[in-house]
Amino acid sequence: MHEMGIIINLAETLDDTAREEGLTNIARVTLQVGEVSGIMTDLFEDCWNYFKKKHPVLSESRLVLETIPAVTYCSSCEKTYETVKYGRECPYCHSGETWLVQGNECVIKEIEAE
Amino acid sequence: MKVIELNKKATAANDRDAEELRRKLQARDVLLINLMSAAGSGKTTLISRTIRDLEGKASIGVMEADLASEVDAEAIEALGARSIQVHTGGCCHMDASMTRQSLEAFGAESGSIVFLENVGNLICPAEFDTGAHLKVMILSLPEGDDKPLKYPLMFAESDALIITKMDAAPYFDFDLEAAKRRALALNPSIKIFPVSAKTGEGMGEWEEWLMSRKKELMRKH
Numbered sequence A: 001m002h003e004m005g006i007i008i009n010l011a012e013t014l015d016d017t018a019r020e021e022g023l024t025n026i027a028r029v030t031l032q033v034g035e036v037s038g039i040m041t042d043l044f045e046d047c048w049n050y051f052k053k054k055h056p057v058l059s060e061s062r063l064v065l066e067t068i069p070a071v072t073y074c075s076s077c078e079k080t081y082e083t084v085k086y087g088r089e090c091p092y093c094h095s096g097e098t099w100l101v102q103g104n105e106c107v108i109k110e111i112e113a114e
Numbered sequence B: 001m002k003v004i005e006l007n008k009k010a011t012a013a014n015d016r017d018a019e020e021l022r023r024k025l026q027a028r029d030v031l032l033i034n035l036m037s038a039a040g041s042g043k044t045t046l047i048s049r050t051i052r053d054l055e056g057k058a059s060i061g062v063m064e065a066d067l068a069s070e071v072d073a074e075a076i077e078a079l080g081a082r083s084i085q086v087h088t089g090g091c092c093h094m095d096a097s098m099t100r101q102s103l104e105a106f107g108a109e110s111g112s113i114v115f116l117e118n119v120g121n122l123i124c125p126a127e128f129d130t131g132a133h134l135k136v137m138i139l140s141l142p143e144g145d146d147k148p149l150k151y152p153l154m155f156a157e158s159d160a161l162i163i164t165k166m167d168a169a170p171y172f173d174f175d176l177e178a179a180k181r182r183a184l185a186l187n188p189s190i191k192i193f194p195v196s197a198k199t200g201e202g203m204g205e206w207e208e209w210l211m212s213r214k215k216e217l218m219r220k221h
């Protein structure tokens, strides 16, 4: 399960951050998740609620998810377009020589903590 | 309470673990290779052939990551090479701490080459740094030449691309030049080796590259 692997790492990354910044309580974690990252948000939140309890600085935290739109690049006409709307075929020149340039990421944008 | 902007990858802790593992292995001249591909592309067959071809020239160990079975490790042991089966417990990829634990259980020999046969899929393994020095991916002919377009991250992240099952070329419409062009567009420095692990065609170039990377690692310290 992909979500679990990410959450385990996310919790560890936040533990490290808390140590570096001298934080004892993280109340909110805002995460930016790519539209086509394959992360299922319900499952992701369930996983989070389970794993946060194992990390004292996170045990009271709330996870906020923001979506990063997916963008595809066409190497034939060098334009970019919305992946979710048009899929793999370029809407401008109908080429199939396209690939994803954004929308696969999972980034911690900010935290609220003390 | 204060708001702290981080803009950090969620898996940053894994990247740190991976970096540490890479350094530790390098100090012992162990070259770790993360071998990735779709299920059934030919990872175990390629490793087996490489072990046979390099017998006497390199000591090779294998860590077989699999969701549950043991068959791949048994195949490698039949060749007399050391191997360990790693069960990922349902996880679709290996990360750095799983790799470190497996290496501890395996006890990699100093100066050896260790292949980590990752879980068979082209998505998740590309996103997790295992601590390997090299990422090598396999694309087999029957999968089609459009895979770089469908799984760009895997191609962008790999140091080498092995295009295998070349002996089956007469039966498939795989366009080798198109596959190369697409892979290079995503990753201009990727090394591409068309091979057949069955007939041995092209294996020499791949093995030469592997040995040269091994020497390079040992020169670094």
Ligand SMILES: Nc1nc2c(ncn2[C@@H]2O[C@H](COP(=O)(O)OP(=O)(O)OP(=O)(O)O)[C@@H](O)[C@H]2O)c(=O)[nH]1
Binding pocket: B037, B038, B039, B040, B041, B042, B043, B044, B045, B046, B072, B119, B120, B164, B165, B166, B167, B168, B195, B196, B197, B198, B199
């Ligand atoms: N013709 C031909 N068949 C091959 C070649 N390499 C592998 N195969 C066959 O492809 C099938 C799968 O090979 P494996 O090496 O088990 O593939 P794998 O990637 O390790 O598979 P998983 O571990 O299950 O993901 C086997 O039947 C192999 O004999 C090749 O170069 N040519």
Ligand SMILES: [Mg+2]
Binding pocket: B043, B044, B045, B072, B117
């Ligand atoms: Mg295998």
Ligand SMILES: [Zn+2]
Binding pocket: A074, A075, A076, A077, A078, A079, A090, A091, A092, A093, A094, A095
């Ligand atoms: Zn176009």
